[in-house]
Amino acid sequence: QLSLNGVAYVAKRCYTLGDGSPVSILANRDQLVKEGVTLGRAEFFPQPFQLRILTVGSVPVLLGFDVMDFLVAREGVASLAESFVPSPASGITSTDYSSLTPAEKDELTTDSNTISSITWLLERERGDVQLRKYSGTLDHPKYSDKQGATINAFQHFVYLYSKKTLVLADIQGALNSQLRSLNRSNALSIASESHSRLSQNAVLFDLMSHTANRCVP
Secondary structure: OEEEOOEEEEEEOOOOOOOOOOOOHHHHHHHHHHHHHHHHHHOOOHHHHHHHHHOOOOEEEEOOOEEOOEEEEEEOOOOEHHHOOOOHHHOOOHHHHHOOOHHHOEEEEOOOOEEEEEEEEEEEOOOOOOOEEOOOOOOOOOOOOHHHHHHHHHHHHHHHHOOOOEEEEOOEEEOOOOEEEEOOOOHHHHHHHHHHOOOOOOEEEOOEEEEOOOEEO
């Protein structure tokens, strides 16, 4: 947990990729970058989704839901390779790190230095909120309640709006149960609330995506 410019974030790294074996520094980096790519793609869609609702009339929708605000960060970019000591939170001891070959390290090369680092995904702290899982990797249930039905509609919208090239999966949310009838008079205020990212109990996170080529964490 850390704070950047007064905003609380939670740092995330991979401890397993499903097979129970330790995750290498490079595999951790690649996995978190992929997750960042998925979040970056997904955050484009909430606003056009809400604007689309305006064309079909007054529809109850979730108030200001958005995709989790995130940063992909590197630990230790200020330390030179020979003096870099991983943090305890990284799960990597200095002895283990020093035993790695250069090819096994996540290093940045500048004109004058080689800088060691470990990658983290930083997400806005969600606080004490109730979580709900809406879909799995291949499982996309159909919901009858307004909250779940909104996510169903959003998933379908993303698929069509992306010209059938992107399917969001494994959707989880810390969502506000308050519903609002979206119409022309309040559309701008709702869009502003959604993209201000101040309502941290109204976000989707830990997304996966299916594309024409592969499944992306």
